[in-house]
């Protein structure tokens with residue numbers, strides 16, 4: 001596999017890097033500390049084209065290729081996992097609309113989602129339902145040309161500011177996906193505060209009390225909600241989290257290289273201690289391997305290869321584990337300073353931990369990957 005970047009991908013990385021350094025880096029620590037993304041940063045993200053970068057060009061999106069989108073996500077993830085998570089949920093939900101929405105639905109929602117005028121969030125998890133998504137308890141009942149939706153969704157990333165939600169419910173036991181407006185009557189949006197990592201992601205709990213949703217807002221057919229709509233969205237989400245995690249590893253490397261060059265103990269710089277050098281080497285290997293898996297997944301997605309979904313799961317599983325490992329070592333290498341909040345490494349560790357939970361925990365990916373291994377993909 002040739003993973004050399006094209007000139008345009010290289011240029012795109014440079015643009016993304018300059019943009020994140022200028023517009024996001026000065027805010028990242030504050031977003032984490034205060035547990036909120038300020039409106040000014042949200043406006044920048046909405047306006048800069050990142051939200052719609054991978055969405056269809058004919059609807060106003062950027063239509064960029066998978067590698068370029070991965071590079072963009074890595075660069076944002078390197079600087080600020082909260083804003084990366086906004087890109088993740090917006091893109092995965094909008095991709096589900098692009099894939100399962102009929103012509104009218106696409107025309108109604110995609111132009112605003114491509115431009116960032118509107119933000120869409122993904123509402124699958126519930127207080128009692130996480131990994132086993134098939135067991136969702138939110139109910140829809142038929143009421144003429146509408147559904148009545150009741151139930152609770154929890155941990156909804158950027159649910160506090162989203163204009164639309166892709167919501168999953170059961171209609172007589174069959175999963176359906178609906179696009180719901182935030183100002184729908186009967187929908188109450190409550191903040192989930194003080195989350196451990198990705199702290200600026202403005203999580204919400206959504207309470208649906210007989211919310212009337214017109215049937216023309218259903219994505220796909222009855223029964224397709226989880227297996228098709230949610231899974232396609234989650235596949236996009238995993239791709240994004242894999243690249244974002246790779247960005248965290250790079251941030252750890254950046255921080256540790258700088259710290260080990262500057263910090264002295266016993267008259268020597270940390271970088272001159274062999275055991276510190278081992279940690280730097282391991283981080284570099286983790287970063288290189290994660291990035292290679294992400295590139296591989298991007299190339300397979302680009303040519304719509306049948307194994308792309310499993311290779312994306314593989315990349316997400318590896319990159320999120322590696323990010324936790326790198327961030328744990330980064331905190332350790334910074335000693336007491338690493339625990340102080342004066343350096344960014346404790347944020348990286350908290351953000352990496354969340355990456356290992358969202359879009360499927362490590363265990364859920366292990367189960368899927370074990371089934372994949374039994375099909376002997378490595379013989380291809």
Ligand SMILES: Cc1cc2nc3c(=O)[nH]c(=O)nc-3n(C[C@H](O)[C@H](O)[C@H](O)COP(=O)(O)OP(=O)(O)OC[C@H]3O[C@@H](n4cnc5c(N)ncnc54)[C@H](O)[C@@H]3O)c2cc1C
Pocket residue numbers: 089121122123124125126128129130131132154155156157158195197198201203354357358359360361362363364367
């Ligand atoms: C910061 C953050 C943002 C989030 N954003 C969103 C969002 O935007 N939209 C949304 O819908 N959800 C969101 N979530 C929820 C997330 O998707 C769930 O947390 C995740 O799916 C895991 O579910 P759970 O937390 O209920 O854990 P559980 O499913 O209860 O799992 C608990 C533990 O048991 C293990 N486990 C579960 N089942 C199995 C099994 N079959 N075999 C072995 N081990 C198992 C898990 O791996 C885990 O270690 C978010 C969560 C966080 C923390």
